[in-house]
Amino acid sequence: MRPLGELDDPRRRILIQALAAGFFSSAGNAAAQIFGKAPGKLPAGQSIYRVSGRVTVNTQLATLQTRILPGDTVETAPNAEVIFAVAEEAFLLRGGSRMVIEKPPSGLTTALRLVTGKVLSVFGKGRPTRIVTATSTIGIRGTGAYAETDPEQTYFCTCYGVADISANNDPTSKETVSATHHDKPLYILAKGKAGGAIRRAPFINHTDQELMLIETLVGRTPPFVFPLDTYNAPRRDY
Amino acid sequence: MTGPVKPTATNTGWCGAVAAGLALLAGAPGTASADSDFFEFRGFRAEASYTSDDNVTRAPASDALRDSALGVRVSAGGVIPISMRTRASVQGFAGTQRFGNHTGLSNNFIGTQGDFFFRSSGEFGAATYGAFIRTAKEEYESTLRDGYRHAFGVTWLKPATDKIQLSAGVTYNITDGKSIVFDTKNVSLRGNADWSLGRWDTVYAGAEYRRGDSVSTSSQSLAAVNVADAIVPDDAFDDTRFAYRFKASALLATLGYNRAFGESQSLDVSWRRVQSMPLHPPGNAPASELRYVVNQISVAYLARF
Numbered sequence: 001m002r003p004l005g006e007l008d009d010p011r012r013r014i015l016i017q018a019l020a021a022g023f024f025s026s027a028g029n030a031a032a033q034i035f036g037k038a039p040g041k042l043p044a045g046q047s048i049y050r051v052s053g054r055v056t057v058n059t060q061l062a063t064l065q066t067r068i069l070p071g072d073t074v075e076t077a078p079n080a081e082v083i084f085a086v087a088e089e090a091f092l093l094r095g096g097s098r099m100v101i102e103k104p105p106s107g108l109t110t111a112l113r114l115v116t117g118k119v120l121s122v123f124g125k126g127r128p129t130r131i132v133t134a135t136s137t138i139g140i141r142g143t144g145a146y147a148e149t150d151p152e153q154t155y156f157c158t159c160y161g162v163a164d165i166s167a168n169n170d171p172t173s174k175e176t177v178s179a180t181h182h183d184k185p186l187y188i189l190a191k192g193k194a195g196g197a198i199r200r201a202p203f204i205n206h207t208d209q210e211l212m213l214i215e216t217l218v219g220r221t222p223p224f225v226f227p228l229d230t231y232n233a234p235r236r237d238y
Numbered sequence: 239m240t241g242p243v244k245p246t247a248t249n250t251g252w253c254g255a256v257a258a259g260l261a262l263l264a265g266a267p268g269t270a271s272a273d274s275d276f277f278e279f280r281g282f283r284a285e286a287s288y289t290s291d292d293n294v295t296r297a298p299a300s301d302a303l304r305d306s307a308l309g310v311r312v313s314a315g316g317v318i319p320i321s322m323r324t325r326a327s328v329q330g331f332a333g334t335q336r337f338g339n340h341t342g343l344s345n346n347f348i349g350t351q352g353d354f355f356f357r358s359s360g361e362f363g364a365a366t367y368g369a370f371i372r373t374a375k376e377e378y379e380s381t382l383r384d385g386y387r388h389a390f391g392v393t394w395l396k397p398a399t400d401k402i403q404l405s406a407g408v409t410y411n412i413t414d415g416k417s418i419v420f421d422t423k424n425v426s427l428r429g430n431a432d433w434s435l436g437r438w439d440t441v442y443a444g445a446e447y448r449r450g451d452s453v454s455t456s457s458q459s460l461a462a463v464n465v466a467d468a469i470v471p472d473d474a475f476d477d478t479r480f481a482y483r484f485k486a487s488a489l490l491a492t493l494g495y496n497r498a499f500g501e502s503q504s505l506d507v508s509w510r511r512v513q514s515m516p517l518h519p520p521g522n523a524p525a526s527e528l529r530y531v532v533n534q535i536s537v538a539y540l541a542r543f
Contacts, residue, residue, distance in 0.1 A: 035433070036401025039362055050400070204501065212362040213400055221360040225323050233438070233498030234283055234540040236506050 029064075041219040042085050049217050053080025053095065071103045076117065083214060088124030090214035093117065094205075118148040120206050122215050122222075123161075135197075136188035139164040144215070144222060146206040155201055157185040159211055160223050165198060173197035181224050207232055279316040285333075286310050287538035294340055295479065296514070298530050301456035303475070305343070309335040309538075315351075327353045331374075342380035342474030349374025349387070365396040380474040382417035382481070403432040411450075419468045419483045424450025430492075438499070442508075444492040452486035452514055454530060455479050461527040464520035484528070488514040502542045510534040 033052070042049060047068040054077035055062040068074060068084050076082055078096045085091070086101055093099055097117020104111065111130040112121070123129050125142035132138075133149035136156065143161025147154060156165060158179040167173035167188050172195040177184045185201040208227030215222050287309040293302040315329030332348040351372040358364050371390040378384055391409035398404050406429045413422045428446035435441060455472045456462060458480050463469065466482040494508030512532040519528065 032399075034401075036399030038397075038399050209362075209397070212360060215360075216362045221362075223360065225357050225360045225364075226325060226355065226366070233496065233501060233504040234285075234542045235440075235496060235504070236285065236494075236508070236538055236540065 039213050039216040042217050047084045047086065049083045049085070051080075051082045053077050055080050055082040055093075068101070070101050073098065073100045075099075083217070085214075085217045088127060088218055089129070090122050090217045092120040092210055092214055094119070114147055114149050116149060118146075118205065120144075120146045120210055120214065122211065122218065122220070124218070124220075133188075135168050135190045137166050137168060144211050148205065152190050154188040155185065155204065156188060157182055157201075157203065157206065159206070167192070167197035170194055170197045181228070275319070277316050277318055279314075280327075281542055282312065282314045283540065283542050284310070284312045285538055285540045287536055289534055289536040291532065291534045293530060293532040294337070294343060295455040295475070296452070296530055296532060297454050297456040298527060301479070302530070303340065305337050305339045307335050307337045307343075309333060323358060324354070324356050327355070329353075340475055342378065343383075345376050345378040345383070347374050347376045347387075362400075363397055365394060368393040368395070378474065380472075382470060382473050383415050383420050385413065385415035385420060388412040388414070398431075401434045403434075405430045405432075411448075417468075417470045417481070419453060419470045419481045421468075422451035422453060422483060424448050424452070428490075438497060440496045440498075442492070442494045442496065444490075446488075446490040446492075448488040448490065449517070450485065451483055452488065453481055453483050454514075454528065455481045459527065461520050461524075465516050465518060465528060485517040486514050486528075487517055488512055504540045506536075506538045506540060508536050508538075510536070 039049065045067070046064075048062060048064050048066055051062050051064060056075045057066050057068055057072050060066070062074075062082060068086055070086065074082065074084070074093055075098045076093055076095050080095050081093065083090075083092045091099070094117060097119060098115040099117065099119055100113040100115065102111040102113060111132065113132045116134065121131070122144045123140060123142060129140050130137065131140065131145070131147060133147055133154040133156075134151050135149065136154045138145070138156060140158075140161060140163045143163055144159035145161070145163060146157040146159060149155070156163070158177040159182050160179055162176065162178045164176050165174065165186060165188060169190060170192065173188070173192065175186065175198050177186070182203055185203055187199045187201045189197045189199065191197075208222070208224065209232075211222050212227065288306065289309065290306045292304045294305045295301055295303045311331060311333035313329055313331035315327060318326040318328070320326060329351045330349070331351070334346045335344060337343045349372060351370060353368055353370040355366055355368045357366045369390075369392050373386065373388045375386055376384065389409050389411045391407055393405065393407040395403065395405045409426045409428070411422070411424050411426065413420055415421055426446050426448040428444060430442060430444035433441045433443075451467070454462070455475065456479060462480070462482045462484075465484045467485070468483045470481050472479045472481040490510060490512050492508060492510045494506060496504050496506045498504040510533070514530050516528040
């Protein structure tokens with residue numbers, strides 16, 4: 001008679017060893033990396049929905065288990081991307097970006113500092129938020145927004161909601177945008193004539209599908225129903 | 239039964255309406271953003287393609303002829319918001335397809351399509367339901383195929399995951415050619431999956447089942463004569479071949495890859511395989527005599543402006 005705990009069937013033994021090693025959970029994660037997953041509201045305690053490439057949170061390599069909190073700095077390598085949520089806000093940070101989620105100075109206001117790179121963000125209603133980029137300061141309320149920044153200029157699209165935009169180097173350049181669906185993308189320049197540092201811009205580099213995805217992570221839906229396919233690459237008809 | 243050439247239809251008014259529609263769209267001002275509460279112009283699209291086809295006759299292997307074609311298609315369209323959850327879209331399109339060897343198959347076309355869509359909410363996974371009607375006029379270098387192509391049907395589109403989007407549709411196709419051989423009706427049921435490999439790369443696969451009238455061009459055979467609903471000497475080919483219309487079922491499979499270059503340009507490579515079988519094979523010949531297989535490889539450059 002075999003001692004207790006010793007398994008007769010080698011297939012059963014392999015299966016139990018695989019379960020113990022977390023093989024199936026790893027396989028599930030690998031499948032989700034390849035084929036994606038249906039997004040839903042992130043469970044309490046989880047910040048990151050998807051991470052690809054080298055992403056760090058406070059210089060530590062990020063995984064799906066990494067918590068992101070106010071005060072943290074998130075950085076992505078050039079070809080990396082991370083999708084995450086902090087409280088009622090959700091973000092898609094593209095490659096080559098560095099973003100600081102600042103601790104709110106009071107209970108009412110949160111602030112982001114996009115040092116460099118590209119971020120798509122959605123914010124809960126009723127929480128005034130400030131986004132600071134290399135060339136601009138933007139106050140927003142209940143908004144979906146996309147920003148790209150470098151030392152020379154910031155691209156900012158108010159995807160929906162209201163944004164008060166001002167140029168950092170020119171207090172006379174300011175504009176309030178109230179948008180329903182990407183109505184008025186802008187460039188905010190580091191250098192420009194007094195009152196002329198904000199200019200109209202084309203629509204670039206973000207999609208309605210991405211907005212719907214990150215709103216889902218915080219249990220909301222965007223105010224539009226039909227995504228605009230003109231922001232995706234052209235496809236052949238079936 | 240032979241298929242006489244039908245009297246020429248006078249459709250200049252119809253063509254004029256399509257041309258006027260395109261001109262109206264072309265003159266419509268604005269960008270992707272809302273132009274008015276009634277109509278949002280969504281810009282122009284252009285497509286240039288090269289297709290290699292190993293069986294342009296749609297015939298059994300012994301009668302299959304290989305050819306390749308260059309194609310250009312331009313379209314313009316816009317959206318008419320109806321309510322928060324419903325909208326319509328209209329599109330006008332025109333193009334040409336030029337074959338290298340069998341020039342009788344070369345053709346020009348012009349047409350229009352209208353769609354109606356319903357989506358219950360802006361939730362990521364919400365499905366979009368649609369219904370469409372499309373009509374086009376086609377003029378070939380040969381004569382018998384000249385005529386109209388109409389289609390109407392219903393569509394369904396749903397993101398399954400954040401990387402996979404599924405779509406399906408049922409379409410009723412009608413062709414109205416100058417010869418009754420090219421008067422066909424068939425129904426197709428299709429399903430497609432788009433798999434996004436990254437922001438700019440998409441692999442797609444599709445399957446379609448088509449049932450109804452089919453036209454095949456081959457040298458005269460007893461099996462084809464027995465099964466055909468209509469026969470006519472095919473004027474698209476130099477040698478003596480006959481076009482047969484008969485009831486068939488076809489399976490179509492498509493595998494493709496789309497590489498985007500920014501938001502307004504992409505390159506698309508696809509392979510399509512068609513396998514067709516007669517629905518009512520003649521008693522005196524094996525069904526394989528009328529079965530055909532087509533392989534098409536296509537490369538297309540697409541642009542939106």
